Amino acid sequence: MPETAAPRGERRADRNSATRYGNRPTMKDVAARAGVGLKTVSRVVNGEPGVTADTERRVQEAIEALGFRRNDSARVLRKGRTASIGLVLEDLADPFYGPLSRAVEEVARAHGALLINGSSAEDPDREQELVLALCARRVDGLVVIPAGDDHRYLEPELRAGVATVFVDRPAGQIDADVVLSDNFGGARDGVAHLIAHGHRRIGFIGDMPRIHTAAERLRGYHTAMTDAGIPVTNSWTSLGVTDPQRVRRAAEEMLSGPEPVTAIFAGNNRVTVTVVRVLAERSRPVALVGFDDFELADLLQPGVTVVAQDAAQLGRTAAERLFSQLDGTLVTPERTELPTRLITRGSGELAPAK
Amino acid sequence: MPETAAPRGERRADRNSATRYGNRPTMKDVAARAGVGLKTVSRVVNGEPGVTADTERRVQEAIEALGFRRNDSARVLRKGRTASIGLVLEDLADPFYGPLSRAVEEVARAHGALLINGSSAEDPDREQELVLALCARRVDGLVVIPAGDDHRYLEPELRAGVATVFVDRPAGQIDADVVLSDNFGGARDGVAHLIAHGHRRIGFIGDMPRIHTAAERLRGYHTAMTDAGIPVTNSWTSLGVTDPQRVRRAAEEMLSGPEPVTAIFAGNNRVTVTVVRVLAERSRPVALVGFDDFELADLLQPGVTVVAQDAAQLGRTAAERLFSQLDGTLVTPERTELPTRLITRGSGELAPAK
DNA sequence: TAGAGCCTGGACAACGTTGTCAGATCCGAG
């Protein structure tokens, strides 16, 4: 039907202009060139049956010649599903989130979906901004590592059917699926490990307790101490922003008071590393167990004993639950808790110094 | 205009059904509820002028009540720009790419764009698949860390106006913008550093030379050796897949031959770490310089001397060039090369063992 | 008070695709 193509042809007077910047060929163009109907092109592009080999060949040639690529935006609009999921995390540059993100991506890929991700930089407003932007893009689902503690802004989205899984920390004020590490148990076991090696004065340096993981780990510390009948002195714990300067000061204080600690439990990755630096500068050996594993921990002198959580497994589990929601397999929000693993490498097995 | 809303109202017999799973309210719904025209809602949502305060309030209330969120897919279709860019890299879990990705994200954010990313897993087919999927989504631009060496498949996309910047390695067979580290200069300087400390038998363990960065670093090694008048023996270089087993074997071989090397230049991150492990098992000190910095390199005994490249800067530069292309500021593809930095920490300053 | 000009709001088409449905074509069997 050349008639169908005519108005289009008029608008784009010169055939070459179809390949000009920002003016991509559409199925209509392909159809005109191949001398077939619009829908036939759609059929070929989507591999639908009911097209003769000859017609298909003509269409393919036209696609090739014009450099046509289907516009998925239009497709999405029509079909309602975007085949993409969103991941909001704290900071992609953090070595903990890289593997997690990659794991989510792999699961998404297995389901034919792309991953859009964003870093909240631990800022609740930015988290909300990102999440809502992703919803506006109509991602099919969301994996969120929350920065804020109030997620009621998600309610309309949840009602509208956006599948959502929270990871690493639970959602605030709403009932949602969540995948966590056993922060409490891990910390408790780590501290108990130090106690088992003879320590009684054990320091704890962690994040602000308003962060769920930090609070849970602190609780684990207290539980282990209480279980062993050890009263905890206030000066042994330091909770707050975990920038190197503060952690350094905190470590130095608890190591030099009248009742210096003989062991330190570090509440996260960054803390552990800073503590390692502080300890490296001192002659008296101090035991150390850190939450979160990190690369090369085994190569340090001594190797650093850690409570490891499996970031990739966390991401994988979350993504799988997400797609279960999308399949309709899963309906009720659940709380999944993954175990942690104590990896002994030396630093946690040092005996208390006199 | 209740008349306008009527047909819609009929289709969704029950008002509640508008908030049912997968059936989101549209601007039409909002307009009906607020008793205004469709375009007025659009104006309010986009903050366009020409709406009285009272009308705006009514619309805002309807939006609130219905939990409306603009469908960006439709918007994209209409406007032609998606305000999103794609990033294709090798592996998000690799600590080198985390900061790079984050830097790209920050620049994108500053330009109001979201980042979609994908891991090619160093597989050219998967790279192409990802890139084309992103093009189908009509991302405004692409940042690609290429896995393959033939990117002619991108030609139709480039003609269609998809801004593209290659990072870390140049594009193959097409003329495109590219941002690189000075792999050649960095490796040359690193090896020269070893030579300056008295080494003559220096090993090189690197990736397959079909990877551009690997080839350049190898060239740097050869140049440094030649400049110093040192003939290179074949058994001193190992090129291939950089899995731990192979690297370990390679290192052990060059350390135990009749003419054992007294220093090793490691072609990348992973190689460096493996070599550190091998050297830690041996008593005789061997000097080591690695390409790429890594966390805790300073805490090892001895600290590891490295040729550092700034991954974040690489990402930032690439993203900025991308947006310059989109602004129209930039038209001619260019090759940008960022300097590397030698960081001395001890392992590269060891004198050759007898 | 009439006319000009501004401001607000809405009807309509278009973006590029897919689902529906009906028309056209071809084959073989009666």
Add this chain to the structure above:
DNA sequence: CTCGGATCTGACAACGTTGTCCAGGCTCTA
């Protein structure tokens, strides 16, 4: 030779938004 049915093809509407354009009401001035 004709008819039924299977197969292939295309016209059309719809997805939810934004750009264009025009209508109607208002204010201001002469």
